[in-house]
Amino acid sequence: MTIDWGFPDFDDHEGVHLFTDRASGLRAIIAVHSTALGPAAGGVRFWHYAGSDAAITDALRLSRGMSYKNAMANLPMGGGKGVVLASQPGEVIGTAQLEAFGRAVESLQGKYVTAEDVGMSEERMKVVATQTRHVSGLPVAAGSAGGDPGPVTARGVYLGVKAAARRGLGADSMAGVRVAIQGVGSVGGGLARLLAADGAKLVLADVNAERAKALAAELGAEAVDADSILSLETDIFSPNALGAILTETSIPLLRAKVVAGGANNQLALRQDGHRLHDRGILYAPDYVINAGGIINVGLEYLGQGDRAEVDARVNRIPDRLIEVWDESARTGDPESEVADRLAQKLIGRG
Structure with missing residues (x-):
């Protein structure tokens, strides 16, 4: 029942x-x-x-x-x-x-x-951690797995964005690729710095407008109002704030060819994955592209490997995205549905 x-x-x-x-x-x-x-x-x-x-x-x-996320990242x-x-x-x-x-x-x-x-x-x-040992993300020695997951998440998202640019735009380099980044905290800010170093043209927005303006000045980027960034004409829209921002109302406003960012639960409803797919917008499922942080703190808690092992696993994030995109192309199903099926199978619910 x-x-x-x-x-x-x-x-x-x-x-x-x-x-x-x-x-x-x-x-x-x-x-x-x-x-x-x-x-x-x-x-x-x-x-x-x-x-x-x-x-x-x-x-x-x-x-x-x-x-x-943990299943798709091959974490136990x-x-x-x-x-x-x-x-x-x-x-x-x-x-x-x-x-x-x-x-x-x-x-x-x-x-x-x-x-x-x-x-x-x-x-x-x-x-x-003074009250429980079942905690991770604690300060660690140099070279060890663990610590603040934000920078590692940002690096994984960066690798995923580059893979999405190749897949959705045919871009072998990020130079000149226009990326709108929504949210420039630990993950979005880290992503922005990595993309700026590659010569991407960045547009930044944050609910803290001064934070977006300061980072834009640092990187030679453009800062816009948080309410307008989703509808800008860009190559890639990268959501890195809170979730449920891709909705029946907002998806028709998108003018990007690719959605790839670190925010969790970007799709407000399951049907929103279909809405993106129907518009021909390449989607990088959030829990695949943003797995870097949990890889870092997960290996810390498990005591399995060091920072080199973390980096090696984060480097495989684009491979998992390509697996999803290939299966989506083969079946005609939205990327979000394909990723869910793969993950459900891995946890024994498929």
Whole structure:
């Protein structure tokens, strides 16, 4: 019998755990989608949501994406995600809340492994680690796997963008390729610097307009309003902020030939992958192209390999994208559907 929990993104998750800690004010969700391949790995984000339902939905979507991401990256880990609810926009998480979240992670006895995501950092993970050993993304010695996943994610996205430019534009070089980057934080900013070094023509936008302007001045790029970047005429649109930005409303506005970026859950609905495909826009599935960070912190937690092994695995991200694109071309199915099928098969749900 199928039970309708009222959350369309509930996908036979193994567990959805809600935590409160009155002393610190912590309100948190840990969603465990699958442990078929190993402990459910995925970062924790600190964010202000419109309501608890929105936070639960985000945790459900993100944890499923982590199952797929880890499987497609050939990591022996399942998928999970933590969400800590901020009481207001711009709030900074406190030490007591971080400690309480660490205790929540520890209560799951290794079923979930956390790391940093939006609103978190290496320093904050160190506080979480005082309460649980099931944490990654901690400061490490030079040459070791682990540490801040952002730069490694950025490098993987960069390699994926170059592969997408070859596939979708026939470009052997990024020189002169016009790329619109939405979100210039750790991942988007790192991507922008790598592409600028290759001579790409960049257009940048961020909800923090001053951050986009500063990076544009540094790189000789153009900065535009965050609300307008999606509809600009560019070769590649690269979403690197929060998810659900490709929708029935926004996809018709796209004027790019390729969508390739590091944001999680870029498609608001499953049908949006079909909408991109129907428009002839090449799509790099988000959980394939942005796997660099989890490769880095996953190998740190597992104790398998060093930074050279991380780099070698990140270098294979374009190969997995090409596998998806080839299968999409063979079957005529959207890239998003092809990637989901491959991932579901890997976790035993195909």
